[in-house]
Amino acid sequence: MGPLRGAAPVEADLEKLRESGRIERFERSGNEVRIYLADLPKGESVQLAVRLRATARGSFTATPSRAWEYYRPEGMTTLRPVRFTVR
Secondary structure (H helix, E strand, C coil), rough: CCCCCCCEECHHHHHHHHHCCCCCCCEEECCCCEEECCCCCCCCCCCCCCCCCCCCEEECCCCEEEECCCCEEEEEEEEEECEEEEE
C-alpha cells in the first residue's frame, strides 16, 4: 500500500493475513506498508482486506499502490489512488 495520510493500517489485520498464509510477510515503514506474496500465478488476482484506523480528520487521497514481481520491477503495475474522508 502506498503511503497513507489520515489513516494507518490495523496491524492485527496484517498479522492475521500472515498467520493464515495469505501473505508471506509484511513490512511497515512510516505510513507505507509492503506486502509480500509467496506466489501469484500469471493472470490471477488477490484481494486482501486490511482495515484502516483514522489518525486525522479531513479528505485524503492515498498515493497509488504498486505491485511487481520481486526481481522484475519492469513488470510493475500501479493501482489508482484511493480517496477517503475521515470525519
